[in-house]
Every structure is written in structure tokens, then in C-alpha cells.
Amino acid sequence: MWNYTKAVHDHFLHPHNVxxxxxxxxxxxxxxxxxxxxxxxxxxxxxxxxxxxxxxETFGCASAIxxxxxxxxxxxxxxxxxxxxxxxxxxxxxxGGLPKQKMHCSVMGQEALEAAIRQWKGEPPVPHAHEEGKxxxxxxGITDAQIIRAIRxxxxxxxxxxxxxxxxxxxxxSCLDEISEILAAEIKQKPLKxxxxxxxxxxxxxxxxxxxxxxxxxxxxxxxxxxxxxxxxVEGKRVVVALKGRCAQCRVSDVTIHDLVERLxxxxxxxxxxxxxx
Amino acid sequence: xxxxxxxxxxxxxxxxxxxxxxxxxxxDLYGNPSSMHTFGGQISExxxxxxxxxxxxxxxxxxxxxxxxxxxxxxxxxxxxALQTQPExxxxxxxxxxxxxxxxxxxxxxxxxxxxxxxxxxxxxxxxLDEYAQALTPDTAxxxxxxxxxxxxxxxxxxxxxxxxxxxxxLFHTDAVQAVGKASIDLKKMPVDMLSLSGxxxxxxxxxxAMYVRRGVRFRPLIRGGHQERGRRAGTENVPYIVGLGxxxxxxxxxxxxxxxxxAKLRNALEQGIVKNIPDxxxxxxxxxxxxxxxxxxxxxVEGEAILLMLDRLGICASSGSxxxxxxxxxxxxxxxxxxxxxxxxxxxxxxxxxxTTQEEVDxxxxxxxxxxxxxxxxxxFKE
Numbered sequence: 001m002w003n004y005t006k007a008v009h010d011h012f013l014h015p016h017n018v019x020x021x022x023x024x025x026x027x028x029x030x031x032x033x034x035x036x037x038x039x040x041x042x043x044x045x046x047x048x049x050x051x052x053x054x055x056x057e058t059f060g061c062a063s064a065i066x067x068x069x070x071x072x073x074x075x076x077x078x079x080x081x082x083x084x085x086x087x088x089x090x091x092x093x094x095x096g097g098l099p100k101q102k103m104h105c106s107v108m109g110q111e112a113l114e115a116a117i118r119q120w121k122g123e124p125p126v127p128h129a130h131e132e133g134k135x136x137x138x139x140x141g142i143t144d145a146q147i148i149r150a151i152r153x154x155x156x157x158x159x160x161x162x163x164x165x166x167x168x169x170x171x172x173x174s175c176l177d178e179i180s181e182i183l184a185a186e187i188k189q190k191p192l193k194x195x196x197x198x199x200x201x202x203x204x205x206x207x208x209x210x211x212x213x214x215x216x217x218x219x220x221x222x223x224x225x226x227x228x229x230x231x232x233x234v235e236g237k238r239v240v241v242a243l244k245g246r247c248a249q250c251r252v253s254d255v256t257i258h259d260l261v262e263r264l265x266x267x268x269x270x271x272x273x274x275x276x277x278x
Numbered sequence: 279x280x281x282x283x284x285x286x287x288x289x290x291x292x293x294x295x296x297x298x299x300x301x302x303x304x305x306d307l308y309g310n311p312s313s314m315h316t317f318g319g320q321i322s323e324x325x326x327x328x329x330x331x332x333x334x335x336x337x338x339x340x341x342x343x344x345x346x347x348x349x350x351x352x353x354x355x356x357x358x359x360a361l362q363t364q365p366e367x368x369x370x371x372x373x374x375x376x377x378x379x380x381x382x383x384x385x386x387x388x389x390x391x392x393x394x395x396x397x398x399x400x401x402x403x404x405x406x407l408d409e410y411a412q413a414l415t416p417d418t419a420x421x422x423x424x425x426x427x428x429x430x431x432x433x434x435x436x437x438x439x440x441x442x443x444x445x446x447x448x449l450f451h452t453d454a455v456q457a458v459g460k461a462s463i464d465l466k467k468m469p470v471d472m473l474s475l476s477g478x479x480x481x482x483x484x485x486x487x488a489m490y491v492r493r494g495v496r497f498r499p500l501i502r503g504g505h506q507e508r509g510r511r512a513g514t515e516n517v518p519y520i521v522g523l524g525x526x527x528x529x530x531x532x533x534x535x536x537x538x539x540x541x542a543k544l545r546n547a548l549e550q551g552i553v554k555n556i557p558d559x560x561x562x563x564x565x566x567x568x569x570x571x572x573x574x575x576x577x578x579x580v581e582g583e584a585i586l587l588m589l590d591r592l593g594i595c596a597s598s599g600s601x602x603x604x605x606x607x608x609x610x611x612x613x614x615x616x617x618x619x620x621x622x623x624x625x626x627x628x629x630x631x632x633x634x635t636t637q638e639e640v641d642x643x644x645x646x647x648x649x650x651x652x653x654x655x656x657x658x659x660f661k662e
Binding site for chain 1: 581608659
């Protein structure tokens with residue numbers, strides 16, 4: 001069960017400003033039935049550019065309804081310019097916070113507000129709508145511009161947070177790599193996979209490292225059980241060894257090879273190493 | 279406010295008889311069943327008695343029952359054992375509508391290089407037996423198909439499917455967590471090789487499960503260690519809960535007719551009362567072939583989590599296949615596999631009854647459901 005604040009419960013159970021405004025001169029619509037939430041925001045803006053009245057219709061969960069309700073309260077009496085400065089964080093804060101998986105509900109409120117004001121100004125629909133910016137998440141129709149905005153306004157640090165705030169990547173997950181790249185570019189860091197390049201070593205270095213690991217780490221452990229090991233061959237990442245002494249007759253020599261020799265070589269030399277018995 | 283518990287597929291109330299039977303083993307009778315002394319030995323008798331009680335409910339022999347910690351452990355063990363005992367076989371067959379306890383296990387083995395066939399369902403959630411027959415290849419290590427679906431209550435044709443697997447020499451496992459006590463299961467007649475069940479769906483506390491492994495089916499334990507459960511599941515026995523599960527099995531057998539008739543009657547009254555009074559509501563699943571206690575209803579253009587919270591305010595406990603209520607962003611995989619349209623899938627509610635559900639509770643729920651849906655539809659921008 002979600003841990004909603006009292007404000008979320010109150011706004012959900014007794015939402016303010018429900019329903020279309022008859023004399024609205026600005027309407028913003030975001031979301032869809034497919035996505036699982038949708039908000040239609042109605043504003044009445046007077047000739048002094050003040051939002052006189054607001055109303056909403058929302059399809060969605062409790063936090064979506066509460067976000068819409070609190071948003072209409074917030075914008076009433078506000079100038080258009082001030083309203084445009086509102087962020088999704090302001091909406092979430094007005095509710096005393098939202099569970100992190102529900103932050104996208106506050107983003108939806110901010111986007112509907114912006115859409116309504118742009119319609120009133122006679123501007124084309126939201127700048128970060130699908131026409132502008134590149135479509136990243138096909139399941140929920142989220143563009144890179146929307147993702148970047150969520151990252152900047154909420155100081156997001158992980159892909160998971162981006163999904164919580166925008167829903168991007170939350171369904172099939174095929175765009176998660178792309179989201180990761182956008183995030184990396186935003187926080188001025190290279191993507192993780194470039195940060196940690198796989199160590200590249202030459203054959204000679206590999207052989208030396210294998211020998212060193214066998215001498216220093218593996219042989220002493222086998223010796224404790226009366227066994228010994230001999231390196232037979234190193235061929236690329238394939239390491240061939242022979243077990244000696246007690247290990248040679250041991251019924252669990254397979255386990256020794258894999259759980260001990262291979263594990264230690266992977267740890268000390270290279271991850272891809274495969275060990276075989278001669 | 280009175281709680282009206284209509285979420286029995288999630289978990290059930292602990293039967294008073296079960297609790298009573300458990301108490302001595304939470305008190306003076308704390309011995310270890312493996313001990314050689316009489317004090318421990320009497321505990322071993324209680325465990326074996328519970329094993330007989332559970333075996334009798336399923337039409338099994340006591341030595342075919344292994345006690346586990348939960349249904350998930352039984353499921354994990356069944357798949358693991360089938361793969362370990364037949365290392366040459368590389369295929370698994372299951373359905374798209376399984377519980378995560380099987381689906382995520384299958385996906386795990388898929389990542390290990392196994393090939394998994396996920397059988398689809400039609401718009402009522404029914405499997406296609408021709409598609410199933412095709413999937414039974416010689417290198418299939420295991421078929422795992424749930425006896426009854428937890429979301430819709432659909433009962434799959436396990437008797438027939440197990441027979442088909444047997445003809446092809448393929449092992450057959452069924453996750454019967456939702457079905458035990460609510461559907462007719464006789465393992466003397468059904469050629470099922472392995473079966474999983476869970477106590478807390480059957481009026482025991484959470485933390486006890488069991489699996490059935492047909493005598494003669496090769497088995498490898500998932501949990502190794504001591505010789506408990508004849509070496510098939512290590513770990514000192516969870517004695518109080520095993521005793522509780524035995525009594526719960528006995529109660530399930532005693533109340534079986536009641537479950538089939540009285541609970542189904544209440545479920546039908548609840549379902550019809552809701553659907554009749556609320557336009558644009560549909561029942562999901564195969565209404566002619568499902569558990570007697572379950573109904574799954576979708577309401578067009580409203581969202582499930584919002585419905586749940588409004589019901590919660592009335593003291594009514596239900597669950598939803600909506601995306602928002604689960605924390606995932608997509609609606610239930612079961613409803614999507616059935617092709618339920620999105621504007622209905624997001625607004626699905628599961629109501630599941632038990633033998634403790636009363637007519638008054640059903641009446642109260644039927645009476646208050648329309649106001650919940652109407653309130654949310656009034657807020658919704660989608661109107662018909």
C-alpha cells in the first residue's frame with residue numbers, strides 16, 4: 001500500500017475544482033487512457049493575465065487526482081508568468097510529497113498547466129511534446145526533452161528515478177540504455193560502460209598474471225589439503241591446468257577447478273577466463 | 279468501521295481451529311522432531327500426522343508430501359529439480375498468465391540458456407490445447423501450468439494437460455496455490471508429477487508451504503543440509519506451522535462442498551449485484567470455469583488504485599490489476615495476455631471471498647460500489 005500523505009488523501013477524497021469550466025479560455029490535455037493516467041486542465045485567464053479560475057478532469061490513481069486538485073488551488077489568482085515558473089516539485093511539495101514511484105503524477109500536472117497556457121497564448125502545443133525532441137520511450141510517448149527537463153528540475157541521478165518521474169522506460173524497458181545515455185550527458189559523465197572499460201591485457205601479461213595467481217593464491221590453498229596444481233597451457237582466455245597430489249584423485253576435483261581455480265583467476269586476472277582440466 | 283475482507287486470493291484469515299492446534303507447539307512442545315528422545319519424538323508424530331492430513335486432501339500418499347516455507351519455494355524447487363535430473367533437456371513450457379513465482383523463475387532459467395515457451399490465452403483467459411500439444415517436444419524438461427489463475431480464478435484443464443504431457447514423457451508441475459481447497463484435486467487420478475501449495479491461502483498463518491512429488495519422479499533438493507523431509511528439503515521443520523497446515527487441510531476437505539456451493543452463491547450475488555448496477559462494467563475471465571470464490575471486474579474509464587482507496591475508506595479490502603496499485607507502470611500481465619482493452623484493464627478489481635464471507639458483507643459492498651465508480655467517473659475526462 002502506498003504511503004500517501006494526509007494532503008494526498010484529502011485532495012483525492014474531496015477534490016477541489018472538479019469538472020470543466022464553462023468559460024475557460026485555456027485548456028491543456030496530457031496523458032492518455034493507454035498510459036493509465038490523463039489530465040484535462042481548464043483555466044480562465046482575464047485581461048490582466050491573471051488566472052481567475054481553474055478546473056480539472058483526471059483519469060488516474062489517487063496521486064494523479066490529488067496532484068490535479070492541488071494544482072488548480074495553486075494557480076488560482078496567479079499571473080500567467082508566475083504559473084509558468086511552477087515545477088512538478090512545487091506540486092509535489094504542496095501535497096507534502098509523493099511516493100517516488102508517483103512523481104510522474106506531479107509532472108503530468110506541470111505539463112498540463114504549460115499546455116493550457118501555450119494554447120491561450122496561441123502557441124503550438126507544449127515545446128517538449130512529441131513533435132519537438134526525439135521520442136525515447138515509445139510505450140508512454142516520452143521525448144528526450146521531457147526527460148532532460150525532469151532531470152534538471154528534480155536533480156535526478158539514476159535511470160530508476162527518471163522512470164519514477166516520467167514513466168519513461170517503465171513498460172517494455174527497451175529504451176533504458178538510451179535514457180542512461182541522456183542522463184550521462186546531463187550529469188556530464190560518461191555512461192557507466194565507458195567509465196569502466198574492460199581491462200585489456202596482452203597474452204604475455206595474461207600468462208604472467210595466471211602464473212602469479214596460481215603461485216601466490218591457488219597453490220597454497222590446495223597444499224593445505226595435500227594437493228598441488230600445474231599450469232599446462234594458456235590459450236587466449238582458456239587456461240588448462242593439471243591437478244596433482246591428493247587433488248588428482250579427488251572426486252570433487254570439478255568443484256575445485258570451478259569454485260576455486262576459475263573463480264580466483266577471474267578475480268585476479270580477467271573476468272572471462274575458463275579453466276579446463278588437462 | 280467494520281472490515282469487509284474480499285481479498286482472500288492475497289491471503290486468508292487464520293482459522294481458529296488452526297490457531298488452537300498450533301498453540302501447544304508454540305509453548306511446551308518445542309522439541310526437535312529429529313531428536314532421539316521421547317520429548318522430540320512426539321513432535322515427529324505431530325509432523326507426520328499433518329503430512330497424512332495434507333496428503334489425504336490431495337489424494338496423495340504421505341511420503342509424496344514435502345513441507346516447504348512457501349508456495350514460491352515449492353515452485354522454485356519443482357523447476358530446479360526437473361532441470362537437475364534431466365540435464366540433457368533444454369526446454370521449459372509455461373503460460374503467459376502464471377504467477378510471478380513461476381514467471382520470474384522461468385525468466386531466470388531463460389537467461390541461463392534454456393528455451394521457454396510461454397503459452398498464450400484467449401480473451402477469456404483459456405489456453406489452447408493444440409498450441410500446448412505442439413510445445414511438448416522431446417527435449418522439454420518440464421511443463422509448469424497453474425491450476426487456477428490468481429487474478430481471474432480461471433481453472434485450467436490440468437487433468438487433460440497432465441495426461442498429454444505424460445503421453446509425451448514430459449514432467450508436469452502445477453502451481454495449485456490458489457486451487458487447493460477450492461477446486462477438485464485428486465492426484466490418484468491426475469497424472470501430475472509435482473504440485474505446489476501454500477498454507478496462508480488456506481487459513482494458516484504465512485510462512486508454510488508444501489509440494490507434492492509423485493513417487494518415482496526423480497528429485498533433487500533445492501535446499502541441502504540436514505536429512506529432514508527424507509533428505510529432500512533440509513532445515514529444521516517449522517513444526518507449529520506444519521501442524522497448522524495439517525489442520526487447515528482437514529478443514530478444507532470438510533468445507534469443500536460449502537466452498538463450491540455457498541461461497542460461489544455469494545460470489546455470484548456480489549458479481550451480479552455490481553455489474554447490474556454499474557454500466558460499462560465487464561467480468562474478466564472464463565465465468566463457466568473458475569474458482570468459486572473469485573471475480574474480476576473491469577470498470578471502463580476509471581483507474582483501479584483510485585477504486586481501491588475509495589473502497590478502503592468503506593472498510594472493503596480488494597485488489598486491482600491496475601498499473602498504479604502495483605508500482606509497475608503497466609496493467610496486469612494476465613489481463614494484457616487476455617487482450618483486455620486498456621480503458622478496461624486499468625480499472626480492474628479482483629474480489630475474492632472465503633467461507634467466512636457473509637451475505638451482509640456482500641450486500642454492503644453491492645450497495646456502495648456504484649457510488650465509488652460514479653464519483654471517479656465524474657472526475658474522469660473520458661465520458662461515454
